[in-house]
Amino acid sequence: MIISTEMAQKIVDHLMGIVNRNVNIMDCNGMIIASGQADRINTFHKGGKLAVDENRVVEIYPDEIDSYAGALPGVMWPIDLTERVVGVVGVTGNPQDVRPMANLIKTVTELILEREMFLADYGSENRIKEQLVTLLFADNRDIAADDINNLAEMVNYTFNTPRMVIVIKLEPKINDSAFVTLQNLLSDRIRECVLKAVKEATFFTAKDMVLFYKKDLCILKSAPDGFDARKFNAFMSGVIDILKSVQPPLKIKVGIGGWALKDLQLQQSYREALFALGYASSNTVCSIYEFDILLNYLFDNKCTSYDSCLALQELGHKFDEVRDRYDMHKVLECLLTNNLNISLTASRLFIHRNTLKFRLEKLKKIVGLEPCHSFHHAMLCKFLLCCDERATKLRLLMAKEFNKKQG
Structure with missing residues (x-):
C-alpha cells in the first residue's frame, strides 16, 4: 500500500490534536509527505530512510541531529502493513520523553491505514459485484456475456446455481442529524460493518453473494442442494440478528423474491423481492410466497403464464x-x-x-x-x-x- 499525501496529512492532523507534539509521516524513500510543520513537507529525512532500510526504530537525540540530514530530535518508527514497511511515522522531541507516545502513534497510524485499506478492498469488491448484478438483472444479457463471465470470475460467482434474491432496506431508527447530512442513508462505516459481518457469518456460504445495490443490501442466497425451509429460516434469522446489532440502530425491512433455478431468472427474483419489500413495515420480512402479496403481484404485472412469476x-x-x-x-x-x-x-x-x-x-x-x-x-x-x-x-x-x- 502506498500512503497518499492527503491521507498522511489527515492522520497527522488527527494525531497532533491528541498528543500536542509535531508528527511527521515519511515515505519509503525518507521523504516527509505530511507534517505539522508545513516547511518540512517534501524534504528528505535521513532518520526516516534509515528506519525503512533497516526496519527498526531510530531515535535521534539533540546532540545527534548533525548526523541526520533534515532531522530534529525525535523517534522514527516503521509503519508495518501486511508484513511490509510502507513508511515511517516520527514524533518530534527528546526520545526519552516521546518514546511511549511514538509507539502509540505508530499503532494508531497502522490501525487507520488498515481500515482504509480494508474499506478500499471492500469498496472495490462491492463495485465489481454491483456491475455483475446489474448485468445479471438486465433485460438483454446476450450482448454482455463476456463482461458477465469476466466479472463473475473476479468475485468467484458460480453460474447455474439456484438462487433467491433478498432485498433489505436499512434506515435509521431516529432522525439523527448525522444521517441527514449524508447523501446516502448509511455511512461507509456502517456498510463496511454490515458486509463484513454477513459475509463472515457461519451461515454464509461461498456461493452466496452480498452487496449494496442501489442503496439497499442485496443478498443472492444460493440453494445448490435444493431449498430447505428450516435452513433458509435459520439463515434469515441470522442475517436479521446481525443487522439488529449494528450501531446506530436501524429499521430493517426485508423483501424476498422467488427461487431462480437459472441465472436468467434472477431478474424476475429481484423484481419480486422489490415488490414484496413494498409491503414490509419496520423489522418485518415479506415474501413473494405470501399468497396475498403473490396475488397482488400477479394482478399488477398482468401475469398470464407460469413463466411470468x-x-x-x-x-x-x-x-x-x-x-x-x-x-x-x-x-x-x-x-x-x-x-x-x-x-x-x-x-x-x-x-x-x-x-x-x-x-x-x-x-x-x-x-x-x-x-x-x-x-x-x-x-x-x-x-x-x-x-x-x-x-x-x-x-x-x-x-x-x-x-x-x-x-
Missing part, C-alpha cells in the same frame, strides 16, 4: 401433483363456477360431497390453497387454471409440430 411457477409444479390424480382442474373449475358451494359442486361433478372435500384437503396439503376459506386462495386457483390451460395448449401445439417433423 417464479412463485407462480412453483405453485404450478405443486398443482401438477394433484391435477391428474384428483381431476383437480375440473374440480376447481366447477367449484369457482358454482361460487365455492361444496354441495352444488359435488352434485354437478356427480361425486359424493365427502369425495370433494377429500380432494380439496389434498389441494390444501400439497399446494397450500383453501379456495373455500380465502378469497385470495380462490383467486390464485383461478390463475392456476388459466395458466394450466395455456400450458396445456402450448404442449399440444409443440407435440403437433414434433409429429409433423417426424412424419
Whole structure:
C-alpha cells in the first residue's frame, strides 16, 4: 500500500490534536509527505530512510541531529502493513520523553491505514459485484456475456446455481442529524460493518453473494442442494440478528423474491423481492410466497403464464401433483363456477360431497390453497387454471409440430 499525501496529512492532523507534539509521516524513500510543520513537507529525512532500510526504530537525540540530514530530535518508527514497511511515522522531541507516545502513534497510524485499506478492498469488491448484478438483472444479457463471465470470475460467482434474491432496506431508527447530512442513508462505516459481518457469518456460504445495490443490501442466497425451509429460516434469522446489532440502530425491512433455478431468472427474483419489500413495515420480512402479496403481484404485472412469476411457477409444479390424480382442474373449475358451494359442486361433478372435500384437503396439503376459506386462495386457483390451460395448449401445439417433423 502506498500512503497518499492527503491521507498522511489527515492522520497527522488527527494525531497532533491528541498528543500536542509535531508528527511527521515519511515515505519509503525518507521523504516527509505530511507534517505539522508545513516547511518540512517534501524534504528528505535521513532518520526516516534509515528506519525503512533497516526496519527498526531510530531515535535521534539533540546532540545527534548533525548526523541526520533534515532531522530534529525525535523517534522514527516503521509503519508495518501486511508484513511490509510502507513508511515511517516520527514524533518530534527528546526520545526519552516521546518514546511511549511514538509507539502509540505508530499503532494508531497502522490501525487507520488498515481500515482504509480494508474499506478500499471492500469498496472495490462491492463495485465489481454491483456491475455483475446489474448485468445479471438486465433485460438483454446476450450482448454482455463476456463482461458477465469476466466479472463473475473476479468475485468467484458460480453460474447455474439456484438462487433467491433478498432485498433489505436499512434506515435509521431516529432522525439523527448525522444521517441527514449524508447523501446516502448509511455511512461507509456502517456498510463496511454490515458486509463484513454477513459475509463472515457461519451461515454464509461461498456461493452466496452480498452487496449494496442501489442503496439497499442485496443478498443472492444460493440453494445448490435444493431449498430447505428450516435452513433458509435459520439463515434469515441470522442475517436479521446481525443487522439488529449494528450501531446506530436501524429499521430493517426485508423483501424476498422467488427461487431462480437459472441465472436468467434472477431478474424476475429481484423484481419480486422489490415488490414484496413494498409491503414490509419496520423489522418485518415479506415474501413473494405470501399468497396475498403473490396475488397482488400477479394482478399488477398482468401475469398470464407460469413463466411470468417464479412463485407462480412453483405453485404450478405443486398443482401438477394433484391435477391428474384428483381431476383437480375440473374440480376447481366447477367449484369457482358454482361460487365455492361444496354441495352444488359435488352434485354437478356427480361425486359424493365427502369425495370433494377429500380432494380439496389434498389441494390444501400439497399446494397450500383453501379456495373455500380465502378469497385470495380462490383467486390464485383461478390463475392456476388459466395458466394450466395455456400450458396445456402450448404442449399440444409443440407435440403437433414434433409429429409433423417426424412424419
